[in-house]
Amino acid sequence: MEQTSWSVGQVAKRCGVKVSTLHFYEQKQLIQSRRNSGNQRRYRKDVLRRIAIIKAAQKMGISLESIKEAFASLPNNRTPSTEDWQRLSLQWRDELNARITYLEKLRDSMTGCIGCGCLSMKNCPIYNRDDKLASEGSGAVILNQHSPK
Ligand code: FES
Numbered sequence: 432m433e434q435t436s437w438s439v440g441q442v443a444k445r446c447g448v449k450v451s452t453l454h455f456y457e458q459k460q461l462i463q464s465r466r467n468s469g470n471q472r473r474y475r476k477d478v479l480r481r482i483a484i485i486k487a488a489q490k491m492g493i494s495l496e497s498i499k500e501a502f503a504s505l506p507n508n509r510t511p512s513t514e515d516w517q518r519l520s521l522q523w524r525d526e527l528n529a530r531i532t533y534l535e536k537l538r539d540s541m542t543g544c545i546g547c548g549c550l551s552m553k554n555c556p557i558y559n560r561d562d563k564l565a566s567e568g569s570g571a572v573i574l575n576q577h578s579p580k
Pocket of ligand 1: 543547548549550551554555
């Protein structure tokens with residue numbers, strides 16, 4: 432007979448994560464458990480897939496908040512199906528590409544700053560050169576212009 436509910440230790444071992452990580456995911460409402468008569472956490476088998484998706488998304492640099500939003504967008508907060516994962520991973524790939532583009536622009540605009548450290552208002556292309564950007568806002572205006580949405 433197939434096992435229908437899993438203890439936190441079994442899930443942790445199967446997924447290669449710490450028990451504290453599972454508690455954290457649950458606290459963040461990424462996974463859910465129910466309590467048995469002994470008040471111990473029990474997980475359904477599909478939690479394994481959810482955790483696999485969480486780990487894969489985290490490796491793509493997706494925040495736990497974005498993962499939570501993606502899960503919440505599914506009917507009845509269901510565990511993502513193969514089709515759901517295909518759609519989500521495409522969407523997250525686009526976010527990853529936007530971040531890569533942002534980091535490339537940041538790297539290119541920093542070339543003169545590498546090893547410099549002056550942060551001169553006059554000479555530094557990062558630090559609001561000649562204050563030309565003051566009318567566009569305070570702080571790191573150049574960085575904000577290139578940051579992914
Ligand atoms: S830190 Fe010196 S030019 Fe940017």
